[in-house]
């Protein structure tokens with residue numbers, strides 16, 4: 001591992017708390033559905049939509065048998081509600097019959113489950129080491145020089161190839177948090193704890 005990458009990992013690790021909060025629920029099926037709902041939305045809206053959905057239909061069997069329009073109404077606030085309702089209902093039918101698989105390769109075959117959602121599930125629910133590349137992670141990791149691509153799948157592969165597996169989950173959490181707090185689309189480099197190590201620090205702000 002290059003020393004600069006190690007320095008970035010260490011600096012991030014010491015800056016952020018050991019436990020970084022994510023979605024409040026860890027029940028596997030509800031977690032998976034909530035991460036699907038969070039796509040193109042916020043975690044807060046996803047959690048609200050999930051609460052509405054699971055209050056009315058508490059398990060895969062009941063969601064599978066619900067009217068599609070009812071699901072759409074309940075998750076409306078999280079955006080892209082028609083596509084999400086379709087995916088969630090198809091996912092419910094599969095999970096109701098076969099359960100949830102526990103490998104990345106099988107998870108990404110489920111309706112509405114991409115690599116980010118699958119990795120997030122493996123990390124948070126199964127306790128596995130995983131690289132979770134969402135929009136915050138991708139933007140921030142690129143600026144920090146942890147990857148040289150904006151393609152999320154390639155970025156995930158690059159990071160897995162260059163960084164030891166034991167760091168993947170913590171790196172995912174801390175880079176994501178840095179992206180939400182400082183490395184926004186318009187970055188706050190002056191306040192950023194990584195400004196001394198970051199190759200893309202915005203010098204115009206200094």
Ligand code: SF4
Pocket residue numbers: 140143144182183184187188189190192193194195198199200201202
């Ligand atoms: S110094 Fe600026 S560009 Fe670099 S990680 Fe921090 S906020 Fe992002």
